[in-house]
Amino acid sequence: MKKKSSIVRKILICFCAFFIVSLLGLLFLFYGPIDSFRSFWITTAMTTMKHQYLATMLYSDETIQKVLKENCIIEVEEVTNPNMIKFRKYTSSIYKNQYEKEILVHDEDALYKVIEIHENTYHGFLVAVYDPSRIHLATTAYLGERGESILTVSERENAIIAMNAGGFYDPDWNSNGALPHGVVISYGQVVSEFTSVGYGGFIGFDQENRLILGNMGKYEALSMGLRDAVEFGPFLIVNGKRSFIRGNGGWGVSPRTAIGQRQDGIVLMLVINGRLASSIGADMIDLCDIMERYGAYNAANLDGGSSSELVINQEIINTPVAGGTNGLRDQSTFWVVV
Numbered sequence: 001m002k003k004k005s006s007i008v009r010k011i012l013i014c015f016c017a018f019f020i021v022s023l024l025g026l027l028f029l030f031y032g033p034i035d036s037f038r039s040f041w042i043t044t045a046m047t048t049m050k051h052q053y054l055a056t057m058l059y060s061d062e063t064i065q066k067v068l069k070e071n072c073i074i075e076v077e078e079v080t081n082p083n084m085i086k087f088r089k090y091t092s093s094i095y096k097n098q099y100e101k102e103i104l105v106h107d108e109d110a111l112y113k114v115i116e117i118h119e120n121t122y123h124g125f126l127v128a129v130y131d132p133s134r135i136h137l138a139t140t141a142y143l144g145e146r147g148e149s150i151l152t153v154s155e156r157e158n159a160i161i162a163m164n165a166g167g168f169y170d171p172d173w174n175s176n177g178a179l180p181h182g183v184v185i186s187y188g189q190v191v192s193e194f195t196s197v198g199y200g201g202f203i204g205f206d207q208e209n210r211l212i213l214g215n216m217g218k219y220e221a222l223s224m225g226l227r228d229a230v231e232f233g234p235f236l237i238v239n240g241k242r243s244f245i246r247g248n249g250g251w252g253v254s255p256r257t258a259i260g261q262r263q264d265g266i267v268l269m270l271v272i273n274g275r276l277a278s279s280i281g282a283d284m285i286d287l288c289d290i291m292e293r294y295g296a297y298n299a300a301n302l303d304g305g306s307s308s309e310l311v312i313n314q315e316i317i318n319t320p321v322a323g324g325t326n327g328l329r330d331q332s333t334f335w336v337v338v
Helices: 002-031 035-048 061-070 098-104 150-156 218-223 284-293
Strands: 072-074 112-118 123-129 135-139 161-164 182-186 189-194 201-206 211-214 226-232 235-238 244-246 256-262 267-272 296-302 310-312 333-337
Touching: 035 061, 061 072, 098 112, 123 161, 123 310, 135 150, 135 182, 135 226, 150 161, 150 310, 150 333, 161 256, 161 267, 182 218, 189 218, 211 218, 211 256, 211 296, 218 226, 226 296, 235 256, 235 284, 244 284, 256 284, 267 284, 284 296
Parallel strands: none
Antiparallel strands: 072 244, 112 123, 123 267, 135 333, 161 310, 161 333, 182 189, 182 226, 201 211, 201 226, 235 296, 256 267, 256 296
């Protein structure tokens, strides 16, 4: 009996010791001298919208605001110069690097090519689209009422590729995707105009199929000939100039969606998985790095988190984490290749 009690006592002591060590370890991470972890935790929580409590329950408002100021992205204050985009076919067999080769080596009649992105902390997919005239902005058929699944929209648009685009009004973090942020232009027409704060600048294609980025008004965007566009951000690269990123950029680490265009006109559609054991997600630095690596001359961040979705030929390519059917959530705007 004494021997049994001794074993139980030793187990309890070991358990208590493990608990204390674990608690001290957590306290060290959250409140110790490692600023990078605290920045990662706060910026990631504060940009998820639905899980901001993970930061607010641990840190004061003063600490949170201090961290957010130390981690931000300062965009290039320019509007895309469309004259710098020169559509051309690459005929040489000499490439600047392996990434350019990945983009440029493809079947002659290929519309697109999927490139898997593998890094230590994230995994995703980059789709090179060789004919940007086929890219358009699709919306839910019920703007102002409810969003739709990317699969539904993809099927209706007869889309080969579909990817989520701008953000949408989500006051309770569980909305139905009815109201896209800002001005939405589809096939040259303003189809939605919902005023909200912090959605970013225009991201869209003009009549010459050039990706235009710029902080401007609706009428200026239309005068520049934008045929399909949303308002979101931040901009990652404008006219070949990379945005200045302080810390991790302030957007934390999450699933990500971005779009860019090379000077030769090839469009880059990027979706990064996140919130998974195999892929925790990417930050703004990661997005800039990927876009620069593959030659983007202009590139912008799109709605991420649980909105990041990529569908090709009616098949879900990435791993959405919204929790709905197939991990998808109803949304309001989508980039489609038709």
